[in-house]
Amino acid sequence: MxxxxxxxMEVTLNGLMAGVMYSLVALGFVLIFKASGVFNYAQGVLALxxxxxxxxxxxxxxxxxxxxxxxxxxxxxxxxxxxxxxxAILLAAAVMVLLAIIIERLVLKHLVSQAPIILFMATIGLxxxxxxxxxxxxxxxxxxxxxxxxxxxxxxxxxxxxxxFGYGFFIDNLDIVATLxxxxxxxSLTLFSQYSKQGRALRAVADDHQAALSVGISxxxxxxxxxxIAGFVALVAGIMWxxxxxxxxxxxxxALKALPVLMLGGFTSIPGAIVGGLIIGVGEKLxxxxxxxxxxxxxxxxxxxxxxxxxxxFRPQGLFxxxxxxxx
Amino acid sequence: MLYREAGDFKTTYSEDSQTxxxxxxxxxxxxxxxxxxxxxPLFINDYWANAVxxxxxxxxxxxxxxxxxxxxxxxxxxxxxGFMAVGAYSVYKLMTSFPDVPVLIHVLIAGAITxxxxxxxxxxxxxxxxxxxxxxxxxxxxxxVWLFNKVPWFYNYSASGQITVPQSKMLGFYVTGAQTSxxxxxxxxxxxxxxxxxxxxxxxxGTMGRKWMAIRDxxxxxxxxxxxxxxxxxxxxxxxxxxxGIAGALFFAVYLGAAxxxxxxxxxxxxxxxFMVIIGGLGSIFGSFAGAAFLVLLPVFLKNVLVGxxxxxxxxxxxxxxxxxxxxxxxxxxxxxxxxxxLWRLAKEKLRxxxxxx
Amino acid sequence: xxxxxAEEGYVTADGRQIGGTLMExxxxxxxxxxxxxxxxxxFDIHDGEIRAIIGPNGxxxxxxxxxxxxxYIPTEGDVYFKKVKRGPMKPYEVAxxxxxxxxxxxxxxxxxxxxxxxxxxxxxxxxxxxLSQAIWYGAAAREEYQHREKVERxxxxxxxxxxxxxxxxxxxxxxxKRVELARALAAEPKLLLLDEPMAGMNVEEKEDxxxxxxxxxxxxxxxxxxxxxxxxxVMDLSDRVxxxxxxxxxxxxxxxxVRNNQDVIDAYLGVAHD
Numbered sequence: 032m033x034x035x036x037x038x039x040m041e042v043t044l045n046g047l048m049a050g051v052m053y054s055l056v057a058l059g060f061v062l063i064f065k066a067s068g069v070f071n072y073a074q075g076v077l078a079l080x081x082x083x084x085x086x087x088x089x090x091x092x093x094x095x096x097x098x099x100x101x102x103x104x105x106x107x108x109x110x111x112x113x114x115x116x117x118x119a120i121l122l123a124a125a126v127m128v129l130l131a132i133i134i135e136r137l138v139l140k141h142l143v144s145q146a147p148i149i150l151f152m153a154t155i156g157l158x159x160x161x162x163x164x165x166x167x168x169x170x171x172x173x174x175x176x177x178x179x180x181x182x183x184x185x186x187x188x189x190x191x192x193x194x195x196f197g198y199g200f201f202i203d204n205l206d207i208v209a210t211l212x213x214x215x216x217x218x219s220l221t222l223f224s225q226y227s228k229q230g231r232a233l234r235a236v237a238d239d240h241q242a243a244l245s246v247g248i249s250x251x252x253x254x255x256x257x258x259x260i261a262g263f264v265a266l267v268a269g270i271m272w273x274x275x276x277x278x279x280x281x282x283x284x285x286a287l288k289a290l291p292v293l294m295l296g297g298f299t300s301i302p303g304a305i306v307g308g309l310i311i312g313v314g315e316k317l318x319x320x321x322x323x324x325x326x327x328x329x330x331x332x333x334x335x336x337x338x339x340x341x342x343x344x345f346r347p348q349g350l351f352x353x354x355x356x357x358x359x
Numbered sequence: 360m361l362y363r364e365a366g367d368f369k370t371t372y373s374e375d376s377q378t379x380x381x382x383x384x385x386x387x388x389x390x391x392x393x394x395x396x397x398x399x400p401l402f403i404n405d406y407w408a409n410a411v412x413x414x415x416x417x418x419x420x421x422x423x424x425x426x427x428x429x430x431x432x433x434x435x436x437x438x439x440x441g442f443m444a445v446g447a448y449s450v451y452k453l454m455t456s457f458p459d460v461p462v463l464i465h466v467l468i469a470g471a472i473t474x475x476x477x478x479x480x481x482x483x484x485x486x487x488x489x490x491x492x493x494x495x496x497x498x499x500x501x502x503x504v505w506l507f508n509k510v511p512w513f514y515n516y517s518a519s520g521q522i523t524v525p526q527s528k529m530l531g532f533y534v535t536g537a538q539t540s541x542x543x544x545x546x547x548x549x550x551x552x553x554x555x556x557x558x559x560x561x562x563x564x565g566t567m568g569r570k571w572m573a574i575r576d577x578x579x580x581x582x583x584x585x586x587x588x589x590x591x592x593x594x595x596x597x598x599x600x601x602x603x604g605i606a607g608a609l610f611f612a613v614y615l616g617a618a619x620x621x622x623x624x625x626x627x628x629x630x631x632x633x634f635m636v637i638i639g640g641l642g643s644i645f646g647s648f649a650g651a652a653f654l655v656l657l658p659v660f661l662k663n664v665l666v667g668x669x670x671x672x673x674x675x676x677x678x679x680x681x682x683x684x685x686x687x688x689x690x691x692x693x694x695x696x697x698x699x700x701x702l703w704r705l706a707k708e709k710l711r712x713x714x715x716x717x
Numbered sequence: 718x719x720x721x722x723a724e725e726g727y728v729t730a731d732g733r734q735i736g737g738t739l740m741e742x743x744x745x746x747x748x749x750x751x752x753x754x755x756x757x758x759x760f761d762i763h764d765g766e767i768r769a770i771i772g773p774n775g776x777x778x779x780x781x782x783x784x785x786x787x788x789y790i791p792t793e794g795d796v797y798f799k800k801v802k803r804g805p806m807k808p809y810e811v812a813x814x815x816x817x818x819x820x821x822x823x824x825x826x827x828x829x830x831x832x833x834x835x836x837x838x839x840x841x842x843x844x845x846x847x848l849s850q851a852i853w854y855g856a857a858a859r860e861e862y863q864h865r866e867k868v869e870r871x872x873x874x875x876x877x878x879x880x881x882x883x884x885x886x887x888x889x890x891x892x893x894k895r896v897e898l899a900r901a902l903a904a905e906p907k908l909l910l911l912d913e914p915m916a917g918m919n920v921e922e923k924e925d926x927x928x929x930x931x932x933x934x935x936x937x938x939x940x941x942x943x944x945x946x947x948x949x950x951v952m953d954l955s956d957r958v959x960x961x962x963x964x965x966x967x968x969x970x971x972x973x974x975v976r977n978n979q980d981v982i983d984a985y986l987g988v989a990h991d
Contacts, residue, residue: 070490097678101671141693148435149692151490152637155630156688163681171674284626290494327509336498343487343495372862561853565861566843573826573837580824583788584900585812585841594847642828 037198042320043313048206050312051213052275055268056289057296057304058216059261064298065237066257069139070151073158075283077127077262080165082269082278084126086176087169089119094168116178120266127262135255143250162283171280176273180208209271216267217301220260229256237299291339296350303350311335378560381711395549400542408541409614415655416548417609422635422647423559424602429633430642431563432595433575434484434492438499440628442600444620445473445503446607448513451522454535454612455515462527462534466551466608473604474597476503481596485589488578500626507620523617535612544613551609555602560644562598571595572642603632634684638691640700649699657683726763729956730971736764738800739908739940740785745794747780754780755791756964762908767934768942769951772961773984778944779821781961782912785942786818787811798908813841817901818910821944823893827886831896834885835871838903839864871902875929891922898929902939909933911943915950923947927954948985952976960984 056078063071071077087094091110099107114122138157142150181204188207189199224230235243236253244250272282292311296303315334323330369375379385403412421443428434449469454462480499484492507513514522526536533539534547562568570591573581582588611618618624631654639650658680665676695701726736740762747755755777762768770778783789784796787808796803798814817838826834842864845857872878875895880888885896894914901909914930915923927950933939945951951958952972960968960981967980975981 097672097675101669101675138689138693145692145696148433148489148493149696151435151493152633153689153692155633156685156692158685159630159681159688160685163678163683163685166678167675167682171678287497287626290497294491294494329505329509332505333498333501336495336501340483340495340498343491344483347486347491372865373858376861376865558851561851562847565850565853565857566840566845567847567850569829569833569837570840572829572833573840576826576828577824579788579808580820580826581837582808583786583812583818583824584837584904585809586837587807587809598847 034198037196039317039320041200041202042316044200044202045206046313046316047309048203048210048312049316050309051206051210052268052271052308053288053292053311054305054308055209055213055216055264055271056285057292057308058213058220058301059264059268060289060293061296061299061301061304062220062257062264063261066233067139067236067254068147068150069154070147070298071261072151072154073161074261074265075285075287075289076158076161076165077130077265078269078272079278079280079283080130080161080269081123081127081262081266082176082273082282083165083169083174085119085123085178085266085270086174086273086278088122088126089114089116089178092169097170098167120178120270123266124263127266128259131255131258131262134258135251139254139258140251158283162280173277173279174273176270176278178270178274180205180270180274182274203275205271205275212267212271213305216264217305220301229253233257288335291335294339294343297348300350306350311338314338376564378564392553396546400546403541403545405541408545410659411655413544413548413614415652416545416552417606417614418632418635418651418655419648420548420552420555420609421603421606421632422639422651423555423644424599424606425632426636426639426641426644426647427559427563427571427602428595428599429636430640430646431568431575432571432592432599434481434592434595435490435633436496436499436599437493437626437629437633438480438496438503439603439632440624440626441500441503442473442477442603443607443610443628444507444624445476445600446470446604447611447618447624448507448522448620449473449604450608450612451524452513452515454525454527458525458527461529462612463529463547463551466605466612469608470601470605473607474601477596477600477603478593481593481600484592484596497626500629504620504624507624519619521617521619522611524612524615535616537616539613547613548609551605555605556644556648559598559602563644567594567598575642634688636698637688638698640698641696643698643700645703646698646700649703653699654684729766733765733956735766735956738762739764739798740942741797742785743795743797745781745784745791745796747777747784747789748792754964755784757794758961758964758966759794760959760966760969762940762942763957765934765938765940766956767930767954768940769955769958770942770944770961771946771948771951771958775963776961777964778961779912780964782818782910782942782944785908786816786910809841812904815904815907816910817904817906817908819894819897819901819912819914821912821916823890823897825885825893825897825900828884830882830884831877831888831899832868832872832881834896835868835899835903836864838900839868841904867905868899868903871899874902874933875899891918894918894922894926895929898926902933905937906939908940908942911941911945913944913946915945915947923950930954 056074059074059077060071063069063074091112091114093099093107093110096107099105134157138153142153183204185202185204185207188202193199224233232243232248233253233256235246235248236250240250269278269282272285276282288311292304292307295310296305296307315331318334319328319330369380379388399412421439425436425439428436446469449472450465453460453465453468457465480496483495487495508520514520517523524535526538527534529547532543534543563571570581570586573584573586574588574591578588581591607624611623615623635650635654636647637650638653639648640646661676661680661683662673665671665679666673691698726734728734738761742761743759745755745758746753758781770781772778780789784791787806787810790805798816826837843860845860849855849857872881875898877892877895877899880892885893888896898911898914911930915926918926930941930943931954934941943955955972957970958968958972958975959966960975960978962984967984968975968978970978
């Protein structure tokens with residue numbers, strides 16, 4: 032096979048892997064949107080916040096050390112212990128549940144009957160708040176996240192492909208893990224929503240709030256539940272992204288890429304989030320590979336958005352969304 | 360007791376539809392103009408101009424622009440930073456290409472160029488609505504910033520990738536460049552702001568404003584009573600981008616002097632101006648002023664108190680600012696979705712009846 | 718299919734002269750996917766008459782009104798307005814032909830005042846451009862005040878002077894219906910479509926609304942086509958009535974003719990199936 036084609040194949044594979052990462056964040060969006068009609072702009076920041084919390088817990092950082100030091104003129108930084116990764120993840124998940132409860136209490140409860148666009152803007156405010164909170168709690172420096180996931184280039188794949196094509200593909204071990212995790216996550220979410228009692232309630236609420244209320248489903252419980260799940264998904268995404276490129280502010284911007292993914296896939300479709308993520312991942316890698324060098328590179332900054340924009344002009348409901356019939 | 364409409368009879372429709380129908384408001388408006396033009400320029404120094412007044416004036420222009428799109432026409436945009444960049448780079452190219460033309464003309468042309476770009480990115484608004492559109496405008500934001508960063512023609516092939524404003528004069532005074540006085544910067548921006556505010560007010564109180572608000576409140580009904588949605592949405596994008604482009608041009612040419620697109624016009628700028636509009640009041644020109652003033656003053660205030668008084672590190676103050684702004688946005692949307700402008704209206708309604716409760 | 722009255726107009730029972738055909742619907746069929754909402758319906762609306770469309774729930778009345786107002790484009794059949802065939806048009810183009818309507822579920826602009834809402838009815842007549850409006854001087858201002866004067870007349874006619882500057886969102890239901898009528902009237906339509914103008918009203922409000930409808934047909938000569946559930950009101954108001962059931966037309970004629978039509982009686986009272 033010609034070198035160029037093999038290289039394009041490798042780019043495509045890497046794109047697929049990147050797409051899985053986007054899908055992970057997009058999943059959180061879809062969950063919340065389906066159950067509450069809230070377009071949660073803060074999902075990306077939730078991932079950042081989850082990753083920050085995880086690193087902080089793992090390294091035994093003192094929360095709010097900055098503020099405490101500023102007020103009391105102390106010099107606190109860490110408790111001086113290190114938590115094992117698994118315990119830290121469990122604790123971080125607990126923090127995300129707590130956060131979900133607080134968000135429901137302080138924000139969502141008061142915005143129940145507002146227009147979707149108002150809710151959307153509220154989540155932008157929430158994103159700002161959480162970003163500030165993450166920085167104030169754990170500090171804004173770039174942190175390394177290591178929970179023991181394999182990193183670096185996969186030797187197995189390289190030697191396998193080398194034997195098949197005479198050209199070794201470079202695939203990141205972490206991306207393979209991320210793909211596996213994504214598969215497990217989607218499978219378990221599907222099982223949960225199809226077969227558990229809470230899952231059924233969740234789907235009922237997604238269909239019709241009023242009707243769900245009238246058969247005795249607690250809306251507030253469902254909202255806390257769904258935001259907790261979204262928080263957990265954010266934690267998973269945060270671990271993957273954080274391990275890959277360090278825990279820092281730009282993580283919340285990478286998560287913004289989940290938005291065009293959703294526009295492609297439709298806001299209410301879990302398969303849509305996956306397929307959309309893969310299309311965006313492959314598309315932007317191939318575009319950068321083929322067109323990028325001609326126009327100065329870094330086309331990944333905008334490719335996803337422009338693709339989604341053009342796509343929507345021709346199919347406003349996304350790939351898997353239902354056609355909207357307007358009525359008067 | 361002074362603040363009331365009783366006895367102030369309107370005998371023509373033009374009196375009834377004026378901007379400040381209440382005598383007391385009208386006087387307040389004239390006094391504000393008088394102070395802004397007559398008194399402030401005499402006392403303004405570099406600190407006040409750069410920290411408070413000039414950014415306030417420029418952000419107010421941008422906020423009015425965005426408010427027309429979001430508050431009046433109901434089309435949410437997250438591309439404000441990108442559109443400001445179009446204004447900034449247009450004015451830069453114009454000033455370096457035609458140095459003899461007065462900079463005010465360049466600023467207006469930069470606005471017109473931005474209006475054109477705005478219409479281009481506004482076209483999808485016909486097919487997509489609500490937050491779909493909001494996300495689609497992110498395409499404008501990221502694409503435009505990338506464009507100005509990667510195509511050297513836009514920054515005249517300068518080695519640093521920055522654009523630096525050339526010096527220029529109007530009426531014998533420097534208005535751009537290092538030698539510009541604080542009062543010249545201030546007055547230049549003030550004149551543009553007054554122009555923008557008057558035009559915005561005229562458009563929103565008349566036919567155009569009704570078309571925009573009709574589309575915002577119920578687009579299907581608007582179309583059935585005869586509003587062409589293409590026309591209404593695209594004029595909203597055009598007028599809004601025109602103002603935002605002017606704001607971007609001033610932000611670069613008068614305020615910053617030198618700019619790098621990824622820093623000066625990032626997505627953070629888009630959010631900042633959206634927040635001004637929300638906190639100030641969606642669909643209110645006065646609210647745009649209030650929101651701009653509030654978000655310009657808040658960091659200055661926090662910095663003075665936390666860093667100046669308490670001696671906290673600057674980065675901590677910046678993070679606290681994020682939290683406060685975020686909380687305020689959520690708070691305003693919960694308590695008063697129409698922002699400070701509505702609080703002000705309610706206060707005035709109370710005042711009109713004072714001292715009676717009803 | 719023969720039309721019950723002459724093409725060239727007729728004289729009503731109470732002696733009013735009705736003009737020729739204003740709108741004609743020929744063999745209209747409307748399908749949504751597999752669902753047939755309207756099945757091969759033809760009827761006409763004469764200039765100056767009050768025409769009603771009645772029928773049980775789900776008969777396709779609202780769909781019919783949406784076809785007339787141009788919001789739905791019929792799958793088959795043609796619409797003639799003033800003897801000219803109307804091609805597929807955007808709703809706002811239909812509005813410019815002089816067809817205005819009200820909605821079953823009130824469709825007012827909640828964020829605007831009553832006055833502004835009614836002023837939107839005149840949008841199609843505004844000629845001044847963006848620049849002229851931006852400086853609020855000359856043509857734009859003059860036009861604004863001329864239209865304002867016309868709108869004030871409608872406000873007087875419908876007796877809503879005192880709520881002129883109130884935001885529409887704060888009004889009670891009955892008044893909203895009246896404001897919506899005012900907005901439609903502001904367009905000075907040739908043909909006015911009313912979608913259940915009396916739904917959800919109490920007896921007094923119904924009487925008021927009926928009076929407005931009759932007055933405006935009488936004083937301005939506006940042609941009115943209305944959908945209504947309340948049979949009593951319809952029979953009193955209208956000159957001719959179309960009866961629909963399951964998307965088909967089962968009756969057409971004066972209120973008396975329709976009242977004695979066996980199909981109509983069956984549809985309303987039910988019929989014994991063997």
